[in-house]
Amino acid sequence: MTTYITTPIYYVNAMPHLGHAYSTIIADTYSRFRRLCGDDVRFQTGTDEHGEKIVQAAENEGVTPRAYVDRISDSFRHAWPGLAVEPDHFIRTTYPEHIKTVQDILQKVYDQGDIYFSEYSGHYCKGCERFLTEKELVDGKCPDHLTAPDEITEQNYFFRMSKYQDWLIEHINSHPEYITPERYRNEVLSFLSEPLEDLCISRPTSRLTWGIPLPFDEKFVTYVWFDALINYLTGIGYPDGPDFEKYWSVAEHVIAKDILKPHAIYWPTMIQAMGLPPYKRLHVHGYWNVDETKMSKSIGNVVRPGEMVDEYGVDTVRYFLLREMSFGLDSSFSSEAVVARRNSDLANDLGNLFSRALTMIGKYADGVVPEVDEATVTDDDRELVNAMEAMIGSYAKSMDSFEFHKALQTVWQVIGRLNRFIVTNAPWELANDPDKAGRLNTVLYFLAESLRILALVLRPIMPVAAGKMAAALGMDESLRNAVLEVDGSWGKMEPGTRVDKGPQLFPRLDTKKKQQPQGQQKKQNKNKKEQAAAQVDMEGMVTFDQFGKVELRVAEIVAAEKIKKADKLLKLTLKAPEERTVVAGIARHYSPEELVGMKVIIVANLKPAKLMGVTSQGMVLAAKEKDDDGNERLVLSTVADDIAPGSRVA
Numbered sequence: 277m278t279t280y281i282t283t284p285i286y287y288v289n290a291m292p293h294l295g296h297a298y299s300t301i302i303a304d305t306y307s308r309f310r311r312l313c314g315d316d317v318r319f320q321t322g323t324d325e326h327g328e329k330i331v332q333a334a335e336n337e338g339v340t341p342r343a344y345v346d347r348i349s350d351s352f353r354h355a356w357p358g359l360a361v362e363p364d365h366f367i368r369t370t371y372p373e374h375i376k377t378v379q380d381i382l383q384k385v386y387d388q389g390d391i392y393f394s395e396y397s398g399h400y401c402k403g404c405e406r407f408l409t410e411k412e413l414v415d416g417k418c419p420d421h422l423t424a425p426d427e428i429t430e431q432n433y434f435f436r437m438s439k440y441q442d443w444l445i446e447h448i449n450s451h452p453e454y455i456t457p458e459r460y461r462n463e464v465l466s467f468l469s470e471p472l473e474d475l476c477i478s479r480p481t482s483r484l485t486w487g488i489p490l491p492f493d494e495k496f497v498t499y500v501w502f503d504a505l506i507n508y509l510t511g512i513g514y515p516d517g518p519d520f521e522k523y524w525s526v527a528e529h530v531i532a533k534d535i536l537k538p539h540a541i542y543w544p545t546m547i548q549a550m551g552l553p554p555y556k557r558l559h560v561h562g563y564w565n566v567d568e569t570k571m572s573k574s575i576g577n578v579v580r581p582g583e584m585v586d587e588y589g590v591d592t593v594r595y596f597l598l599r600e601m602s603f604g605l606d607s608s609f610s611s612e613a614v615v616a617r618r619n620s621d622l623a624n625d626l627g628n629l630f631s632r633a634l635t636m637i638g639k640y641a642d643g644v645v646p647e648v649d650e651a652t653v654t655d656d657d658r659e660l661v662n663a664m665e666a667m668i669g670s671y672a673k674s675m676d677s678f679e680f681h682k683a684l685q686t687v688w689q690v691i692g693r694l695n696r697f698i699v700t701n702a703p704w705e706l707a708n709d710p711d712k713a714g715r716l717n718t719v720l721y722f723l724a725e726s727l728r729i730l731a732l733v734l735r736p737i738m739p740v741a742a743g744k745m746a747a748a749l750g751m752d753e754s755l756r757n758a759v760l761e762v763d764g765s766w767g768k769m770e771p772g773t774r775v776d777k778g779p780q781l782f783p784r785l786d787t788k789k790k791q792q793p794q795g796q797q798k799k800q801n802k803n804k805k806e807q808a809a810a811q812v813d814m815e816g817m818v819t820f821d822q823f824g825k826v827e828l829r830v831a832e833i834v835a836a837e838k839i840k841k842a843d844k845l846l847k848l849t850l851k852a853p854e855e856r857t858v859v860a861g862i863a864r865h866y867s868p869e870e871l872v873g874m875k876v877i878i879v880a881n882l883k884p885a886k887l888m889g890v891t892s893q894g895m896v897l898a899a900k901e902k903d904d905d906g907n908e909r910l911v912l913s914t915v916a917d918d919i920a921p922g923s924r925v926a
C-alpha cells in the first residue's frame with residue numbers, strides 16, 4: 277500500500293509553536309505507523325510564504341520579504357529534527373517549481389472558463405486574508421480576529437466555486453471518511469446547505485505584490501490560499517512527475533479546525549476543476565490551549581517546541597501530545613499535566629516494567645533470553661498472549677483512524693497487565709527454587725517477548741525511546757525494518773538473544789523543578805518572597821505541586837468479591853483504563869453485586885500494599901459520615917456522567 281500524508285504549510289509570520297508541532301508530530305506518527313504496516317510512505321510539510329501577513333511581518337522587522345521568509349522558513353525546517361519528525365519533503369511556496377505549477381493550473385482553469393473577472397464589494401479581513409460573508413461577522417467584526425473588516429470594492433478574478441457545490445455535497449455524503457472526525461464533516465455539510473459564493477482568487481498589484489503573478493493578467497497576483505493549497509500537488513511532482521499519480525490517489529491532509537473551510541470547500545472544488553480525483557481523507561484536530569487560555573504572544577504563554585524538548589525530552593513531549601488530546605477536541609497544555617503523564621505513564625508504568633524485566637533477565641538468566649519450558653505454560657500465560665494480539669489489532673485500528681489517545685490507552689492496558697504478571701509470578705521467588713527453573717524461564721521469555729512487541733508498537737509514537745528499548749533487547753536493526761503484521765505476532769523473540777538493561781528510559785521528573793516553560797518560571801521566581809511569606813500562614817495545606825503528585829482517575833468496577841476472613845474488605849477488579857486490583861474497606865456498606873458497573877474515583881499512583889494476602893494497587897475514594905450514635909456510613913465517590921474509565925480527575 278501507499279500513503280501520502282501532509283501537514284498544513286505554516287505561515288512564516290510567526291516562529292514554530294506547540295500548535296504547529298502537534299500537527300506535524302501527528303503526521304510524523306502516522307507516517308511512521310504506515311511504514312510499520314509496510315507502506316511506501318511520503319510525508320510532506322513546509323511553509324506558506326506569500327500574502328499580506330508576510331509583507332507586514334517583514335516590514336515590522338525592517339527586512340525584505342525574501343530575506344524574512346528565508347529566515348523563518350529555516351526555523352520551521354530546523355524545528356522538526358529535534359521533535360524526531362522526519363518529513364520526506366519540505367516544500368516552500370517560493371520555490372520556482374511551485375510558482376510555475378500554480379500558474380499552469382490557473383491558466384488551465386481560466387482557459388476552461390472557471391475563472392472570470394468581475395467587480396466585488398465586500399468585508400475584507402486582513403487577518404484571515406479573505407472576504408468574509410455577512411453571516412460570518414459577529415457584531416460587525418471578524419469572530420477570529422475581533423477586528424472590523426475593511427469595506428473594499430475592487431475588480432478581481434473569481435473561481436466558479438459555486439459550480440462544484442452539488443458535486444461536493446454528494447461526494448461528502450457518499451464518503452463518510454472524507455472529513456473526520458464527524459463533527460467537522462457535519463460542520464462542512466451545514467455550511468454547504470447555503471448557496472456557495474464564488475471565490476475571489478486575485479489581489480491587485482496596487483495593493484499587494486508579494487505573490488504569484490496571474491499568468492493571464494500581470495496586474496494581479498494570486499490569492500494566497502489558491503497558491504498555498506496547491507503545494508500538496510507540487511510537492512509530489514504534479515503534473516507529470518513519476519510519483520504523482522501513485523501518491524495523489526491516497527492523499528491525506530492533517531489540519532486544525534481553523535483552516536477547515538479552505539481545506540474542505542475551496543480545495544476539493546479546485547481539485548475537481550483541475551480534473552483530478554479528490555484527496556482521500558481530511559483529518560481535523562482541535563486547538564491546544566495553554567492552562568485553559570488561548571496561546572498568544574501578548575499573554576506571553578506561547579509554548580515553543582525546542583523549550584518543551586529541553587525540559588521534558590522528545591519522547592515525553594510526543595507521548596503527552598498524542599495521549600492527552602482526543603483527536604478533534606480542544607485540549608489544554610500545562611507543565612503539571614506533562615510531568616504527571618511522564619511520571620505515572622512513562623516512569624512508573626512503562627519505565628519500571630522495562631527495567632524490572634530486563635534486570636531480572638540479567639540476574640536470573642545471565643542477560644540471555646531463555647527458552648520457554650512448554651510444560652510450564654499456564655492458561656494465564658495464554659491469555660496474556662491473546663491480550664497482546666488483541667492489543668495489536670485495536671492499536672492498528674485506532675492509529676489508522678487517528679485516535680491516537682485510544683491506541684495508547686490500549687497499549688497501556690497491556691503494560692498494566694504485564695506489571696501485574698511480574699507481581700503474580702514473582703520471578704524472585706521462582707529463582708529460589710531449583711524445581712521452578714523451567715517456570716522461571718517461561719516467565720522471563722514472556723516478559724522479553726512482550727517488551728519486544730511494546731517497542732514495536734511504540735516506535736511511531738516515541739521513536740527515540742523505542743529505539744533504546746529495541747537496542748536494549750538486542751534487536752535494534754530488526755525492529756527498524758519491522759512490519760506489524762509479521763513482527764507483531766507472538767514468539768518472534770529468539771531465545772539466546774543477549775539483552776542489556778542500559779540506562780533508565782524515563783527517570784522521574786522532579787515536580788518542583790520541572791514546572792513550567794522558562795518565561796513563566798521567571799515570573800514565578802519574582803513572587804518567591806511573597807509566596808514564602810504566605811506559606812507561614814499555610815500550615816497543614818498542600819501546595820499545588822504536592823497535590824499534583826496524586827493521580828486521581830475514574831475507574832469502572834468490573835468485578836467484586838469478598839476476602840476470606842476479612843469482614844470489612846472487598847477485592848475489586850477495576851478498569852482505569854488498564855485492569856488492576858484494589859482492596860477496599862467497604863464490605864459492610866456495599867454488596868459485591870451492587871458494585872459491578874459503578875464508576876468510582878481512585879488514587880491510581882498509590883504504592884501497592886498487601887492486605888490479607890491480596891496486593892492492592894490503589895485506593896478507592898469514599899465519603900465517611902458518623903451519626904450521633906457513632907455509626908459510620910460510607911458512600912463511594914462516583915462520577916455523575918458517563919466518562920471513560922481511566923479519565924484523570926483534577
Ligand code: MSP
Nearest residue numbers: 284285286287295296299324504505531532563564
Ligand atoms: N498557511 C496556512 C495553511 C495553509 S495549508 C495549505 C495556515 N498557517 S498557520 O501557520 O496559521 O498554521 C495553522 C495550523 O497550525 C493549524 O491548522 C494547525 O495545524 C496548527 N496550529 C496553529 N495553532 C494551533 C493550536 N493552538 N493548536 C493546534 N494546532 C494549531 O493556516
